[in-house]
Amino acid sequence: MSPSPLNSVKQSKVALGSYTCDLHHVENLLEHSGLHSSRSGNTHRVCESSGSIIIKCKDLCVLQLDIPGMEECLNIANSIEALSSLDEVTTLYPFYYRPSYLSLQDPWALSSPEQDFGDITVLTDRWRLSQVNRDYGVCPSYPPAVIVPVSVDDKLLVKAARFRQGGRFPVLCYYHRPNGKVIMRSSQPLQGANRKRCREDERLLQAVIESSSLGYIIDTRSAPLAQQARMTGGGFESKANYSPWRRLHRHLDKGKVLQESLTKLVEACSDQSHSMDRWLSRLEASRWLSHVQSALAAVGLLVECVEREGCSVLVHGSEGTDTTLLLTTMAQLILEPRCRTLPGFLRLLEREWVLGGHPFQLRHTHSGHSHARLRQEAPVFLLLLDCVWQVQRQFPLALDFGETLLLHLAQEVYASNFGTFLCNSDRERCTLGVKERTHCLFRYLLRPKEKDKYTNPLYQPTDLVIWPSVQPQCLQLWQGLFFRWIHNNKHLEEAREEIQSLAAQSRRLGCRLSMSQLEGWRWSRAVPRIG
Structure with a gap:
């Protein structure tokens, strides 16, 4: 693909929109004047110098722009680089995107904690809506309102928050209608090397299970890593102080490990010169499918605890903003039929990831083409979409949406015209006026003209729990994403x-x-x- 210089400039503009890119390199193709023969047989003189810009985009597309004139080539390259690395959130394209069919007066979100609580009050009176975080003072990454046990007051919540990393005390994210059990999420307890305890935190978790004899805590770190966290002030719930709770460890990689895995996979998919043995070796070395398998296996354990064991579950890792959200989201998709509809799935993503405090801006600065060693990079949301795709492939009738939606979300999370995935928390979005100055992606996707593109025509609703297989032969590479720009679709x-x-x-x-x-x-x- 070799656009004209004019199209190159347009491409640099959409670096703020749906094709935000990482500038890879600029190289000289010709350094002196000469004659060039075209395929048609005509001979013409080329300019004294020219250049080629190779742009590796965040949606994994690779563009090559051949530009006559080295000076013009370098100018365009500098423009693209500047536009693709803006530091101020308010200078990004969503703040300037104004389509005629959308209005900033339209409602921004699909749901709210108040609406979620309204659904629960019809079923039980054991929970209440707390406004303890209305000024984001208790937990910067939580929304203003959260759902907690009715027997726990706000003073206790404040003290429990001080005992959890980032103030992320246990909150309800799912109520299982068939048996009344719940899924909670939080961050790790700040137990430290001295094994501190917090009686308010213990009372909060005790109020979750009440008279039940057992609850489960699923820690997304391995037991050795959880032990090491004590040395830096973190830790886990001890058996002595949380006796009704049984702790289970299911290690899920994140951060640098997950980012490097994605980079290796993208490199392997982009190289079409290797043999079958070499391809399979590089695919295995990337370990991406191993991460998918580990995530789905941990989700299966969580679902089994709720559905088959009839127990409530608390999920957390360290911060509680990454793999924790992956597990709670996938569990609800598997357990709850309403989350398998298109509106329900988008509400689920909004509740667990947007309001739930996933740091989108930190995690998605670069994509699979980048070799930058940034500490905060982690394609956890992309891993979630891959897990959803695996479920969709195994149960083609169970989900109301198709692969097209997942591909669109995979692109939007890295670069979007909308403000939904901007910033790192609901607090930051409010501070920067994202909800007043940008449009909501999920609202846009539910417009009648757009909705039809993403729905599954084979969808047949079922109230049954869907149990995806995690056997290696049942998991496949998501070709629609990783070979999207390589194969003819x-x-x-x-x-x-x-x-x-x-x-x-x-x-x-x-x-x-x-x-x-x-x-x-x-x-x-x-x-x-x-x-």
Whole structure:
């Protein structure tokens, strides 16, 4: 792909929008004048110098811009580099994006803690909505309102927050309707080497299970890492002080390890010169699918504790803003049918990740092309989308949305026209006026014209819990993401359009498109299977 200089400048502009990129390098192709023969046989004189800019974008697309004139090439390169590395959040493109079909007066969010609490009060009176964090003074990364046990007052919450890293005391994120058990999330307790205790924190967790004999704490760190955390002031809940709770460790990599894994995978997918053995070796060396398997296995344990053991669960790692959110999100997708609808899934992401305090800005400064060793980089949200894709592939009828939505979210989280994934917390968004000065991505995706692009025409609602397999042979590389710009997806796009057409026709006739009909259509047209 070799756009003209004018298109190159346009590309540098969208560095603030849907194609934010990392400038890779600029190299000279010609350093002196000469004759150049085109494919048509015509001969013409090229300029005295020219250059090529290779741009590796955050959506994994690689662009090569061939520009006549070395000076102009360098000027364009400098412009792209400057526009793709802006430090001030308020200078980013979402603050200037003003489409005619959206208004800043439109509601910004899909849901709120108040609405979530309203759903729970219909089922039980054991929980209350606390405004203890209304000024973000107790926990900077929590929303102003949180759901906690009704028997716990705000003074106790303040003291419990001081005992948890970043003030992230245990809060409710899911109420399981069939048995009344809950999933809580928090950060690690600040036990330290002296094994400090906090009776308020102990009372808070005791209020979660009340008369139940057992609750589970799933720590997303290994036992040795949790022990090491004591040396830096962290730690875990001791058996002596949290006797009704049983602690389980399921180590999930994050940070540098996960970022390097993504980089190795992207490099392997981009190199089309190696043999089959070499490709499989590099795929295994990246360990990306191992991270997917570990995450889904930990989610399976969490779901089993709630659904089969009938116990409430607290999930945390260290900060409680990364792998913790991955587990609680995937567990709700598997347990709760409402989270498998398109609106329900977007509300789930908003509740757990946007309001839940995932530091999007820190985690997604660079993508899989980057070799920068930034401490805060971690594609945990991308790992979540991959896990959702694995579930979608194993249960093609269970989710109301398709791969197209997941691919779109994977792009939006790195570079977006919308303000949903800006900043690192709800507090920062309020301080910078994100909700008043930008548009909401999730609201946009639910507009009728957009919604049809992302829905699954084969969707058949079920109240059953879906249990994805984590066996190695059941997990696949997400080709739609990692080979998106390498393979020609024309046939897959045609197949998706045809399926959408068949589904629309079936709805008009008052019947449902079945998998058997899809299989017959697929073989009759020799179209490759989607997913």
